[in-house]
Amino acid sequence: MSAATPPVPSATDRRVSARVGSISESATLAVDAKAKALKAAGRPVIGFGAGEPDFPTPGYIVDAAVEACRNPKYHRYTPAGGLPELKAAIAAKTLRDSGYEVDASQVLVTNGGKQAIYEAFAAILDPGDEVIVPAPYWTTYPESIRLAGGVPVEVVADETTGYRVSLEQLEAARTARTKVVLFVSPSNPTGAVYSEADTEAIGRWAVEHGLWVLTDEIYEHLVYGDATFTSLPAVVPELRDKCIVVNGVAKTYAMTGWRVGWIIGPKDVVKAATNLQSHATSNVANVSQVAALAAVSGNLDAVAEMRAAFDRRRATIVRMLNEIDGIVCPTPEGAFYAYPSVKALLGKEIRGKRPADSVELAALILDEAEVAVVPGEAFGTPGYLRLSYALGDEDLVEGISRMQKLLGEAKD
Incomplete structure (x- = not known):
């Protein structure tokens, strides 16, 4: 006997509204949360997921906030x-x-x-x-x-x-x-x-x-x-x-x-x-x-220092990604993201698996290399990965090196 088709819930039976229920979770925040959870569990995960500078907020800004905390006007x-x-x-x-x-x-x-x-x-x-x-x-x-x-x-x-x-x-x-x-x-x-x-x-x-x-x-x-x-x-x-x-x-x-x-x-x-x-x-x-x-x-001195660091990391990540066979990474001109095409890697065998899309490839990279990246499906273009280079230089090199080792094993 075939299973009965489940009934479509009526508006009165629906627990979550159609409007809110149709919203997808933020993929970038989800990847970042998973990376942090794995790291908290003791795994040496390096996260390229969140678009978040690794620098602390400049001191003069923090000082202004501390003063505001003490001022009843802002309570x-x-x-x-x-x-x-x-x-x-x-x-x-x-x-x-x-x-x-x-x-x-x-x-x-x-x-x-x-x-x-x-x-x-x-x-x-x-x-x-x-x-x-x-x-x-x-x-x-x-x-x-x-x-x-x-x-x-x-x-x-x-x-x-x-x-x-x-x-x-x-x-x-x-x-x-x-x-x-x-x-x-x-x-x-x-x-x-x-x-x-x-x-x-x-x-x-x-x-x-x-x-x-x-x-x-x-x-x-x-x-x-x-x-x-x-x-x-x-x-x-x-x-x-x-x-x-x-x-x-x-x-x-x-x-x-x-x-x-x-x-x-x-x-x-x-x-x-x-x-x-x-x-x-x-x-x-x-x-x-x-x-x-x-x-x-204030002035933009602290911004200039951060931009110089991002620029250095930009050159490093683009060079290292383009050293991986099957990846094509244009040089970004702004922000702090690299967006390489990984289409040539899809369907190839990597450690016994053949990722069919960039979602599966991102999952493989996290499982096998302990590196968190965001698949292009989250941004409307399958076949790509987004990597934020707003992280420390050593982590960046270590993370991409892990990807080089893993993806270098790809074979037809």
């Missing part, structure tokens, strides 16, 4: 949209670093960049609105779009173009339902950086077709070699009434755990997002806001 609720002095400092920092002049009333301080991204999409998307999402993409973008009722439309670039999408690809993806185009430079997960000319061309295309742009500038200070960061609304000022900038202190100042990001956009959109935040979380923790104030108001 109470503050405005949901952020401390006024921090919003003003973010506006000043944006002009200093991007050449983009905004008013403090255009700023909303959020609990990290993820909340900024979700609230930005929630403020401008209606059900069925389409968002063009260049892939490989950071795992949170499509989930935030879906949570806000939108539809992500992926446009895929690969290593042959340096993971940069073309204007022709964007135009081919545009429909009558397209409302927003996502623009990320420097990119997570690929490290791709768009030139000023390409950035301007994309901005002018968006203006021509009346589209919104959400641009994520979280890696603005992490560019290398001849690459330069370009702020889209600074080079296309006609776009500013339909442009939302997302940024934060996490990557630039090694402050991932402090949870401070922000939105910059038109005043009506920022006000709507602020209203949403007032019900969701209220204000960001005041101590973190004061720390962020010290960060954005």
Whole structure:
């Protein structure tokens, strides 16, 4: 007798809503958590999973937070949209670093960049609105779009173009339902950086077709070699009434755990997002806001030191990955990620197994080499791996050496 088909639960029987139940776990955080759990259990795992600088937060920022802890002023609720002095400092920092002049009333301080991204999409998307999402993409973008009722439309670039999408690809993806185009430079997960000319061309295309742009500038200070960061609304000022900038202190100042990001956009959109935040979380923790104030108001000396270390590690990881037969790793121009193609390794025998996709290959690398990497499926492009080089030099060399040894055993 065949097994009966299980009944589809009705809305009243469903324990978790369809909207939330459809959300995938953050793959990068999952890999990082597994690596840390294995390490805590005594296994010598080296993690390339999380996009998290290995440096401590600069001392002057920590000192500002300590003082804030002692100040009763910060023991109470503050405005949901952020401390006024921090919003003003973010506006000043944006002009200093991007050449983009905004008013403090255009700023909303959020609990990290993820909340900024979700609230930005929630403020401008209606059900069925389409968002063009260049892939490989950071795992949170499509989930935030879906949570806000939108539809992500992926446009895929690969290593042959340096993971940069073309204007022709964007135009081919545009429909009558397209409302927003996502623009990320420097990119997570690929490290791709768009030139000023390409950035301007994309901005002018968006203006021509009346589209919104959400641009994520979280890696603005992490560019290398001849690459330069370009702020889209600074080079296309006609776009500013339909442009939302997302940024934060996490990557630039090694402050991932402090949870401070922000939105910059038109005043009506920022006000709507602020209203949403007032019900969701209220204000960001005041101590973190004061720390962020010290960060954005200070100089960029500590940032330059970290960037120099990342640049050194970038050269090392790209060289070592490209020494592995079957791996092709373009040189990233920004952020702190390498995104090698491993397509030529799939299906080959490695220690008695034949990984069919990059998920299986990543699992094999963790089991056999005790190295944690994130498979490209998490970023919308199977056949790749993402490795963060924001970890110590010795761990980086040891981890890639283990991968070289393991993957060097691959055979047909």
